[in-house]
Amino acid sequence: MASTTTLGLRSGVATGRAAALARRNTGWVFLIPTLVFFIGWQVYPILRVLWMSFTDFHFLRNQPANWVGLQNYAAALADPVMWTGLWRAVIFTALFLPGMIFLPMLLAILVDRVTQPVLATTYRLILLIPAVIPGPLIFVLWKWLYNFNIGPIDYLLVQTGLVTAQTAPQWLGDPRLILPAIAIMEVWWGLGYHTMFYLAGLAGIPHELFEAARVDGSNEWNLFWHVTLPRLRPILLVLVVLRFGTAMAVIDEYLILGGFNRALPTYTWTVYMWDTAFQLGDWFQGYAAAIGWIGAAAMLVVVAGLFWVFRSRD
Amino acid sequence: MAHAPGRQTDRRLSRRQLLVEVGAPVVGGLLAVSMAPAGGALAAPARVAPLAQTTSRPLTPTFYQWIIDLHPSVPQVNDAFKATAPLNFQIAPVQGFGIDRFVAEARDKNSTWDVYVGMTPFVEMSSLIAADVIEPWDNYIPQDVLNDLIPSIRNECTVDGHLYSWPFLLDIIIMGWNAGQSSQAGISSMPMTWDDVLADSQQVVTSGAAPYGVVFDAHGWRSLAPITHSISTNVYTPDLFFDFTSDPAIQALDVMKKMKALSAPNVLNPGTTDAGVNDTPDENAFAAQQATYYVKYQNAPLRFAATWPDPNQLQLGPLPKPQGGEGATVFWTTGACLFKYGQNKDQAAAYMKTLSYDPGIWKDSISGTPTAHPGQLPPYQSIYAGWNASPPDWMQNWVPLVFSQLQVARAIPNQKFGLTQFNIGQPYWEKYITGEESDPHVAMQAAFDAVQAQAKQSG
Numbered sequence: 216m217a218s219t220t221t222l223g224l225r226s227g228v229a230t231g232r233a234a235a236l237a238r239r240n241t242g243w244v245f246l247i248p249t250l251v252f253f254i255g256w257q258v259y260p261i262l263r264v265l266w267m268s269f270t271d272f273h274f275l276r277n278q279p280a281n282w283v284g285l286q287n288y289a290a291a292l293a294d295p296v297m298w299t300g301l302w303r304a305v306i307f308t309a310l311f312l313p314g315m316i317f318l319p320m321l322l323a324i325l326v327d328r329v330t331q332p333v334l335a336t337t338y339r340l341i342l343l344i345p346a347v348i349p350g351p352l353i354f355v356l357w358k359w360l361y362n363f364n365i366g367p368i369d370y371l372l373v374q375t376g377l378v379t380a381q382t383a384p385q386w387l388g389d390p391r392l393i394l395p396a397i398a399i400m401e402v403w404w405g406l407g408y409h410t411m412f413y414l415a416g417l418a419g420i421p422h423e424l425f426e427a428a429r430v431d432g433s434n435e436w437n438l439f440w441h442v443t444l445p446r447l448r449p450i451l452l453v454l455v456v457l458r459f460g461t462a463m464a465v466i467d468e469y470l471i472l473g474g475f476n477r478a479l480p481t482y483t484w485t486v487y488m489w490d491t492a493f494q495l496g497d498w499f500q501g502y503a504a505a506i507g508w509i510g511a512a513a514m515l516v517v518v519a520g521l522f523w524v525f526r527s528r529d
Numbered sequence: 530m531a532h533a534p535g536r537q538t539d540r541r542l543s544r545r546q547l548l549v550e551v552g553a554p555v556v557g558g559l560l561a562v563s564m565a566p567a568g569g570a571l572a573a574p575a576r577v578a579p580l581a582q583t584t585s586r587p588l589t590p591t592f593y594q595w596i597i598d599l600h601p602s603v604p605q606v607n608d609a610f611k612a613t614a615p616l617n618f619q620i621a622p623v624q625g626f627g628i629d630r631f632v633a634e635a636r637d638k639n640s641t642w643d644v645y646v647g648m649t650p651f652v653e654m655s656s657l658i659a660a661d662v663i664e665p666w667d668n669y670i671p672q673d674v675l676n677d678l679i680p681s682i683r684n685e686c687t688v689d690g691h692l693y694s695w696p697f698l699l700d701i702i703i704m705g706w707n708a709g710q711s712s713q714a715g716i717s718s719m720p721m722t723w724d725d726v727l728a729d730s731q732q733v734v735t736s737g738a739a740p741y742g743v744v745f746d747a748h749g750w751r752s753l754a755p756i757t758h759s760i761s762t763n764v765y766t767p768d769l770f771f772d773f774t775s776d777p778a779i780q781a782l783d784v785m786k787k788m789k790a791l792s793a794p795n796v797l798n799p800g801t802t803d804a805g806v807n808d809t810p811d812e813n814a815f816a817a818q819q820a821t822y823y824v825k826y827q828n829a830p831l832r833f834a835a836t837w838p839d840p841n842q843l844q845l846g847p848l849p850k851p852q853g854g855e856g857a858t859v860f861w862t863t864g865a866c867l868f869k870y871g872q873n874k875d876q877a878a879a880y881m882k883t884l885s886y887d888p889g890i891w892k893d894s895i896s897g898t899p900t901a902h903p904g905q906l907p908p909y910q911s912i913y914a915g916w917n918a919s920p921p922d923w924m925q926n927w928v929p930l931v932f933s934q935l936q937v938a939r940a941i942p943n944q945k946f947g948l949t950q951f952n953i954g955q956p957y958w959e960k961y962i963t964g965e966e967s968d969p970h971v972a973m974q975a976a977f978d979a980v981q982a983q984a985k986q987s988g
Binding site: 274275290362363381383385476497 | 661799801803804813817984
């Protein structure tokens with residue numbers, strides 16, 4: 216009996232270890248698909264491009280690539296086209312970010328105040344309409360809106376007499392207007408999507424805080440500055456970091472709406488990188504990779520700064 | 530009961546576990562793989578002799594999307610060809626003038642497709658040859674077809690004595706105009722010189738027949754190069770770069786500046802699709818009947834006049850020239866290239882012969898269809914001889930006029946910067962057109978220097 220009990224106890228221990236091992240390995244199994252995708256489509260390309268940036272790799276050449284150390288980086292840092300392109304991306308980001316951050320916040324605060332459920336839902340639906348339109352259709356729509364010859368914006372401006380057919384704004388051709396024009400398009404496109412972020416954040420703020428603040432005599436501005444904004448800091452951090460990255464890395468819109476004219480502000484560092492990698496000469500992808508890494512490093516520095524600015528102060 | 534020391538009771542994976550037990554080994558392995566030694570993974574395959582043909586699949590041609598859009602007869606040709614051999618027709622997954630997919634497959638000694646219809650020699654042919662993606666048609670194109678090619682077109686498609694492009698669709702830079710507007714302005718003849726164009730355009734504007742007198746496509750290969758050729762075609766350096774600093778090029782730039790003054794204010798803007806080369810402001814202006822005279826390849830005025838209430842108002846004619854000028858223009862063909870690592874090469878040649886000689890393709894192209902009127906022309910002498918001998922009832926007056934230009938037209942030479950040199954130089958020469966630079970020599974020297982600097986940087 217004792218042996219049976221002992222045996223049972225031993226088999227119970229063995230079963231327990233096997234079960235623990237199985238439970239531990241189950242976690243890994245469920246992670247495998249994500250890991251495969253993350254490593255294969257994110258980590259590996261990044262490391263590959265990093266390696267490429269230290270070589271003289273030309274995609275169209277039949278010679279093996281050679282290690283050149285920091286030569287590509289030195290050339291890129293001395294390349295005025297790269298710096299001009301980086302600066303243009305900074306300008307676009309400066310135009311785009313405030314609209315993408317503060318306008319949705321304001322709209323969310325206003326929509327959050329609507330107490331009538333049907334009306335609140337209606338506002339949310341209207342705001343989300345641009346978000347569900349596919350990108351190519353967005354470009355087609357705004358390309359038509361901004362068209363100098365037949366677009367409705369310039370047509371209305373000419374009709375009102377503010378401009379003539381000769382002096383109407385060239386939204387997609389005037390170097391002073393093209394970046395603001397694209398920024399307006401992007402803000403409109405993302406307005407509803409980002410408003411939902413803020414609405415979710417506002418829903419998490421206890422109403423008691425507002426009531427207590429009002430009892431203490433706070434006005435609307437004080438409520439916003441001392442109650443709402445601090446509680447929205449995590450949302451702000453996410454949106455600012457995400458949108459900073461996407462704004463600096465914009466390329467599709469520039470290629471579709473600006474082409475490869477280097478005189479236009481749409482010829483940014485990303486377009487230059489693409490041009491170098493897939494169009495110019497023998498496609499000097501080692502150099503293009505160095506341009507990409509310099510831009511990425513600059514962005515990482517700014518992102519680190521953003522994390523410090525939006526750090527928790529509790 | 531107390532747990533034994535070290536026993537993991539929490540089933541969740543901690544971040545530390547994930548990073549230490551999985552991330553570090555994997556990233557280390559990836560680093561090792563990525564650091565391919567020189568001559569390893571980053572090395573391209575050395576050139577090899579043409580491969581023996583294999584036929585494990587049907588003939589698989591791939592087309593640039595716009596060709597199908599403008600030539601709706603192609604599917605009918607494909608259906609007829611399928612009666613003789615299996616055919617797997619596909620649309621190429623390319624944007625703009627992209628060839629990266631083709632190059633990537635060639636590096637793996639592989640090709641999803643057998644033949645690509647959409648290559649323009651001065652744009653991407655040099656790159657495809659350099660990257661060992663394509664092989665010549667020499668061993669496959671029938672001799673009678675080779676001899677039937679118009680000589681200048683055959684030269685355009687030939688590199689080092691080998692025919693790398695099977696030409697299919699011919700475009701020539703010409704002059705189109707809205708005859709209704711020119712008549713309204715009191716103009717009764719076709720402008721033959723650039724001075725005529727400028728004078729007639731001013732008359733159009735002054736009379737109010739149209740807001741703008743003339744429009745042109747600001748891309749250099751569609752305006753600067755052909756206008757230069759109308760003056761002289763001896764404007765290329767020994768290594769086949771366009772010589773922006775040549776006297777004919779500077780004269781052409783001056784013509785463009787004068788045309789800009791009579792043109793739509795946005796005529797220098799890039800297009801808004803396909804990396805800026807399509808949906809250009811000149812197209813919008815001409816389609817909206819806002820400009821009377823139009824300098825571009827023939828299929829542009831044909832396509833956009835089709836939107837007019839009366840498309841018959843469109844007239845086409847040769848590109849003007851200055852007094853004493855050579856009177857040439859620019860032409861190019863869109864053709865087919867043979868993938869080196871493709872299959873069914875004999876069938877590919879049979880297919881291209883069938884396609885390029887199909888009478889329905891040319892009838893629809895010249896006379897138009899409900900969906901398109903591209904006006905692109907064939908590359909074969911025999912077809913024109915047949916039309917001359919027995920003109921079809923659908924033939925249009927502009928065809929002989931446009932074709933006559935081919936006798937004096939010159940293709941932009943094939944080299945790696947054939948097209949991109951104009952992208953690079955454009956910001957500089959446009960400074961003279963906009964008035965930002967007063968000396969055209971300075972503007973053009975800057976354009977030339979920029980191209981040379983880029984060529985040196987790109988290696």
